[in-house]
Amino acid sequence: xxxxxxxxxxxxxxxxxxxxxxxxxxxxxxxxxxxxxxxxxxxxxxxxxxxxxxxxxxxxxxxxxxxxxxxxxxxxxxxxxxxxxxxxxxxxxxxxxxxxxxxxxxxxxxxxxxxxxxxxxxxxxxxxxxxxxxxxxxxxxxxxxxxxxxxxxxxxxxxxxxxxxxxxxxxxxxxxxxx
Amino acid sequence: xxxxxxxxxxxxxxxxxxxxxxxxxxxxxxxxxxxxxxxxxxxxxxxxxxxxxxxxxxxxxxxxxxxxxxxxxxxxxxxxxxxxxxxxxxxxxxxxxxxxxxxxxxxxxxxxxxxxxxxxxxxxxxxxxxxxxxxxxxxxxxxxxxxxxxxxxxxxxxxxxxxxxxxxxxxxxxxxxxx
Numbered sequence: 305x306x307x308x309x310x311x312x313x314x315x316x317x318x319x320x321x322x323x324x325x326x327x328x329x330x331x332x333x334x335x336x337x338x339x340x341x342x343x344x345x346x347x348x349x350x351x352x353x354x355x356x357x358x359x360x361x362x363x364x365x366x367x368x369x370x371x372x373x374x375x376x377x378x379x380x381x382x383x384x385x386x387x388x389x390x391x392x393x394x395x396x397x398x399x400x401x402x403x404x405x406x407x408x409x410x411x412x413x414x415x416x417x418x419x420x421x422x423x424x425x426x427x428x429x430x431x432x433x434x435x436x437x438x439x440x441x442x443x444x445x446x447x448x449x450x451x452x453x454x455x456x457x458x459x460x461x462x463x464x465x466x467x468x469x470x471x472x473x474x475x476x477x478x479x480x481x482x483x
Numbered sequence: 484x485x486x487x488x489x490x491x492x493x494x495x496x497x498x499x500x501x502x503x504x505x506x507x508x509x510x511x512x513x514x515x516x517x518x519x520x521x522x523x524x525x526x527x528x529x530x531x532x533x534x535x536x537x538x539x540x541x542x543x544x545x546x547x548x549x550x551x552x553x554x555x556x557x558x559x560x561x562x563x564x565x566x567x568x569x570x571x572x573x574x575x576x577x578x579x580x581x582x583x584x585x586x587x588x589x590x591x592x593x594x595x596x597x598x599x600x601x602x603x604x605x606x607x608x609x610x611x612x613x614x615x616x617x618x619x620x621x622x623x624x625x626x627x628x629x630x631x632x633x634x635x636x637x638x639x640x641x642x643x644x645x646x647x648x649x650x651x652x653x654x655x656x657x658x659x660x661x662x
Contacts, residue, residue, distance in 0.1 A: 307491035309484045309517075314491065323612055325572070326557060338488075342556050343520045344595060377521050378505060382588035382657045383595060393504070404586065404655045407597075409561035416523060416562060418586075433502055474653045476583045478561045 305329055310336040342414040346386035347374020349463055350399050352424040355440035356460065359394045361452055362436045366483075369452035372419065372459065373397070375434075387420045395438045397429035406459045409478040417455045421463070421472060454482050484508055489515040521593040525565035526553020528642055529578050531603040534619035535639065538573045540631055541615045545662075548631035551598065551638065552576070554613075566599045574617045576608035585638045588657040596634045600642070600651060633661050 307314055308331035315332040329338040349372055350357040358370045373394040377386040384402050391399050402420040409416050429438050441447070443464050451457045458479065466472045486493055487510035494511035508517040528551055529536040537549045552573040556565040563581050570578050581599040588595050608617050620626070622643050630636045637658065645651045 305488045307486055307488050309486050309488040312486035312491050312493065339555070340558050341522045342558055342560075344523065376518070377595075379519050379521055379593040380590050381521075382590050383586065383655070384588070384657075385590070404653060407562065407583065407586075409563070411559050411561050411564070414558040416556075474583060476562070478563075 305338060308334060308336055309338070310334050340414075342409075342416055344377040344383070344386070345374050345415055345417045346377045346383050346390060347372050347417070347419050348387045348391040348399050348402070349405060349419055349421050349459055350391060350395070350397060350424040351421065352427070352440055355442050356446070356463065357395060357397060357424055357429060357438065357440055358446070359431070359435040360437035360439075361434065362431070363434050366452035368436075369450050370447050371452040371456050374417065374419065374456075377418075383418055384420065387418070387422075391422075392432070394432045394435050395429050396432050397438070398425040399423065400425050403472065404474050405472065406455075406462060406475045406477075408455050408458065408476070410455065410480075410482055411478060412480055413482065417459075419459045454479050484517060487513060487515055488517070489513050519593075521588075521595055523556040523562070523565070524553050524594055524596045525556045525562050525569060526551050526596070526598050527566045527570040527578050527581070528584060528598055528600050528638055529570060529574070529576060529603040530600065531606070531619055534621050535625070535642065536574060536576060536603055536608060536617065536619055537625070538610070538614040539616035539618075540613065541610070542613050545631035547615075548629050549626050550631040550635050553596065553598065553635075562597055563599065566597070566601075570601075571611070573611045573614050574608050575611050576617070577604040578602060579604050582651065583653050584651065585634075585641060585654045585656075587634050587637065587655070589634065589659075589661055590657060591659055592661065596638075598638045633658050 311334035313333035373391040490513035492512035552570040554569040
C-alpha cells in the first residue's frame with residue numbers, strides 16, 4: 305500500500321490506533337485505518353470409489369506439482385460454495401455431499417485452509433485454466449513427492465489414515481510453513 | 484475505495500480481469516487488481532461447570548446486547564490464537580482446551596464465524612474495553628431475547644442441545660442474516 309485508498313494521500317504511517325493493540329496502516333491526512341486480515345482458501349478432497357482427484361498446477365506457485373482443487377474464497381459466497389466453485393474452476397468437476405474435513409491455520413502467510421471431503425458426482429472432469437492435468441489416484445499412486453503444498457499433503461495423509469477405520473473427524477491444526 | 488492504493492490514481496473501474504470470473508476493482512493507470520475477500524470472526528464459547536460466559540457489548544453494532552467473546556482474526560495468528568485473544572480482550576478471561584465447534588458462513592456480509600468450545604481457566608474475568616459486563620449464565624438464565632447476533636444464538640442453541648447427550652460434533656452451516 306503506497307497511497308491511502310480513501311483520500312489518495314501518501315502520508316501513511318504504521319501505528320497502534322487508540323483502543324487497539326496492533327500496528328495498523330493509518331492515513332495521517334484522513335485518519336482512515338487500513339486493516340488487513342487473513343484469507344480463507346476453500347477446497348475439496350473429491351473421492352471416487354477408492355480414488356482421490358488431484359490437479360497438476362499450471363500456475364505459480366509450484367507450477368507442475370499436484371494439489372487438491374482449492375482457492376481463495378470470494379466475497380458473498382459460503383465456504384461450501386467456494387469449495388465447489390474452485391473444484392469446478394480447477395478440475396471442471398462436479399462434487400456433492402460435502403463434509404468439513406481439515407481446517408489449518410498458516411499464520412506465516414495469514415491464510416486458513418478449509419478442505420471438504422466430498423463425492424465426485426461423475427467422471428466428466430478435465431483440466432481447468434489453472435491446471436494442466438486432472439487425475440484420479442489410488443492411495444499407492446498418489447505422487448507424494450510432488451504435492452504442491454504441505455497443507456494438502458497433510459489433508460491427504462489424514463484421509464488415508466481415517467479411511468482405514470472409516471471415521472473422518474474434523475482435523476484442525478496449524479502449519480508454520482507450506483512448502 | 485476511492486484511490487488506487489498502489490499508484491494513487493482515481494481511475495478505478497469494475498471489470499472482470501482476463502482469466503477471471505468475477506468483477507474486480509482494477510486501476511486503469513497501473514492495472515493493479517484490488518481483490519476483496521471474506522473475513523474470519525473467531526471466538527470462544529467458554530464453559531465453567533454448567534454455565535457459559537457471555538459479554539454485554541459496549542460498542543456498536545448492538546451495543547447493550549449479549550454475545551460470546553469473538554472478533555476479527557488478525558494477520559499472523561492461528562484461529563485458536565485469535566479466539567483466545569478475543570476472549571481476553573472482551574472478557575479478560577483465560578481459556579483452555581479449545582475444541583472447534585461451529586463454522587458459519589454469512590455470505591451477505593462476507594464473514595465466516597468460527598467458534599471454539601473451551602473451558603474457562605478461572606473466575607478472574609472482567610469487562611474488557613468492548614464490554615460493559617461479563618457474566619456466567621446457566622441455560623435457563625441465558626438472555627435469549629437480547630443476544631446480539633443470530634450466529635451466536637445459533638452456537639448457544641447447539642451447545643445446550645449437544646450437552647444433553649454429551650456429544651459435541653462440529654456444526655457447519657450458513658445464515659443469510661445476522662440480526
